[in-house]
Amino acid sequence: MQTDLADDACWCAALRLLDGGAWEWAASRLAPRVEAAKVRGAPIDACRECVVRVLDRVSTKVVVVYWCDATSCRYGDQLWRVGVSRRRGRCALSGAPIKAGDVVYRPRQGRPRPVNAAAMMLASEVERVSPG
Numbered sequence: 001m002q003t004d005l006a007d008d009a010c011w012c013a014a015l016r017l018l019d020g021g022a023w024e025w026a027a028s029r030l031a032p033r034v035e036a037a038k039v040r041g042a043p044i045d046a047c048r049e050c051v052v053r054v055l056d057r058v059s060t061k062v063v064v065v066y067w068c069d070a071t072s073c074r075y076g077d078q079l080w081r082v083g084v085s086r087r088r089g090r091c092a093l094s095g096a097p098i099k100a101g102d103v104v105y106r107p108r109q110g111r112p113r114p115v116n117a118a119a120m121m122l123a124s125e126v127e128r129v130s131p132g
Helices: 002-019 023-029 031-040 123-129
Strands: 050-057 062-069 073-084 103-107
Touching (some): 050 123, 062 103
Antiparallel strands (some): 073 103
8 A cells, every 4th residue: 555655646746847847736636645644754845866977167157067866856967056045955075064145156047947946055065066
């Protein structure tokens, strides 16, 4: 029975990614089984793990990042720019806490907006692992 519950959670996660938020409608159709999965297991986002690597330094303010999150997106060569954090968060490289006012790198904004647009990396961590 545990496999069925895990399959429902995976199915809902897949629907969320494919439908861009309209997954709530589909999840409501599976509500009894999904609720059982939430009671027995961890929430879907609690298991989220990303692979993040700094691949190259383009300039003093821009780095190229490999980002892979199996639940939402994969960017093979995403540009990240340095800036100042306007909010609290967690460093995608180290998991260290980020405070408002810290120097951070964020994905370059564009159209369409990157899925990981809210992600940040502490500049000190980027400098530590940056090639060259």
